[in-house]
Amino acid sequence: MKVRIQRDGGMAEYAVAARASQTVLDVVTEIQREQAPDLAYRFACRVGMCGSCAMEVNGVARWTCRTHVSRVVGADGVLELRPLANLPVIRDLVTDMAPFFEKWSRAGGQFVPKDGVVPAEFAVVPPASPQRREADAGIECIGCGVCYASCDIVSWNADYLGPAAMNRAWTLVNDERDGARAGRLRAVAGDAGCHSCHSTQGCTERCPKGLDPSGAIAGLKRTIFWGLA
Amino acid sequence: MRLWAIQRVTAAVLALAVAAHLATILYAVRGGLSAAEILGRTRGAEGWLLFYAVFALAAGLHGAVGLRNVAAEWLGWRGLRWDATWLAIGALTAALGIRAAWGLYHA
Ligand code: SF4
Ligand code: SF4
Numbered sequence: 001m002k003v004r005i006q007r008d009g010g011m012a013e014y015a016v017a018a019r020a021s022q023t024v025l026d027v028v029t030e031i032q033r034e035q036a037p038d039l040a041y042r043f044a045c046r047v048g049m050c051g052s053c054a055m056e057v058n059g060v061a062r063w064t065c066r067t068h069v070s071r072v073v074g075a076d077g078v079l080e081l082r083p084l085a086n087l088p089v090i091r092d093l094v095t096d097m098a099p100f101f102e103k104w105s106r107a108g109g110q111f112v113p114k115d116g117v118v119p120a121e122f123a124v125v126p127p128a129s130p131q132r133r134e135a136d137a138g139i140e141c142i143g144c145g146v147c148y149a150s151c152d153i154v155s156w157n158a159d160y161l162g163p164a165a166m167n168r169a170w171t172l173v174n175d176e177r178d179g180a181r182a183g184r185l186r187a188v189a190g191d192a193g194c195h196s197c198h199s200t201q202g203c204t205e206r207c208p209k210g211l212d213p214s215g216a217i218a219g220l221k222r223t224i225f226w227g228l229a
Numbered sequence: 230m231r232l233w234a235i236q237r238v239t240a241a242v243l244a245l246a247v248a249a250h251l252a253t254i255l256y257a258v259r260g261g262l263s264a265a266e267i268l269g270r271t272r273g274a275e276g277w278l279l280f281y282a283v284f285a286l287a288a289g290l291h292g293a294v295g296l297r298n299v300a301a302e303w304l305g306w307r308g309l310r311w312d313a314t315w316l317a318i319g320a321l322t323a324a325l326g327i328r329a330a331w332g333l334y335h336a
């Protein structure tokens with residue numbers, strides 16, 4: 001199979017043997033081990049937990065360790081790999097995730113215990129309560145940045161917080177142990193926040209964990225509309 | 230947030246108002262009402278004046294917020310000066326609409 005990779009010097013082309021159950025990450029690793037030792041890319045867990053291996057695969061952002069080549073290779077047998085969109089490139093396929101995570105903190109992504117102290121006893125939050133369900137639905141984010149790279153608003157407005165950061169904020173807004181709700185809702189409102197989302201659901205469509213950031217953002221809009229209007 | 234709320238609320242108003250507006254036009258045209266007959270119905274009719282004043286206001290606001298978003302996202306035109314421009318265009322739209330409604334009422 002033919003593999004084209006966007007590198008610092010431009011597009012580079014490699015030939016790699018197709019194998020059964022081969023993942024995109026396998027292909028990149030093989031190229032780096034056997035053909036281009038200076039190729040920069042990032043991975044850690046290889047099993048879909050760490051969120052570090054995302055790239056643009058034939059134009060679509062994906063987690064590469066859990067993406068089988070056979071499912072994404074073009075009809076022409078070509079695999080084209082580029083670094084994640086909407087983020088600065090450090091080298092080759094490695095992007096700088098700092099702006100992505102900086103926005104998590106701008107969106108109030110930290111848990112703040114009520115009254116500033118973590119209670120000695122474990123809080124009992126009924127698993128069936130609607131708020132708990134909302135929080136649970138968004139909690140499995142691995143911070144891969146796939147949604148962020150797939151969002152048009154991020155590409156149009158560099159300040160836009162993006163789907164992952166607001167998905168995180170929504171889990172905390174629904175966390176009854178949290179004490180920073182009002183400030184967080186203020187942080188995610190406005191032009192850089194949930195009110196700029198077009199609900200196109202690109203993030204939801206692409207999220208490898210099957211989360212629904214678009215729905216989370218709609219939840220933020222609703223909460224702010226009825227709460228602070 | 231306030232702009233967003235304005236946009237949604239005016240959208241809801243416009244959805245109803247545009248439908249009513251179109252229905253009125255269809256009725257007037259198909260019924261073959263003359264200009265004089267139409268004026269006869271709108272003159273002194275507070276209901277029509279109010280309806281078209283609200284309609285024009287909603288259209289002006291909706292247009293201003295919408296232009297602001299489209300310009301910011303597609304053209305990168307952001308900032309207070311642009312906001313003022315969109316507000317002025319919206320206010321002009323609303324003013325012209327209300328002026329027209331007032332003309333029918335007062336004719
Ligand atoms: S739903 Fe909103 S956050 Fe998600 S991709 Fe679309 S615009 Fe971006
Ligand atoms: S919401 Fe999904 S796509 Fe976005 S960073 Fe989290 S796991 Fe990745």
Ligand code: FES
Pocket residue numbers: 043044045046047048049050051052053054063064065066
């Ligand atoms: S390498 Fe950890 S998620 Fe892909």
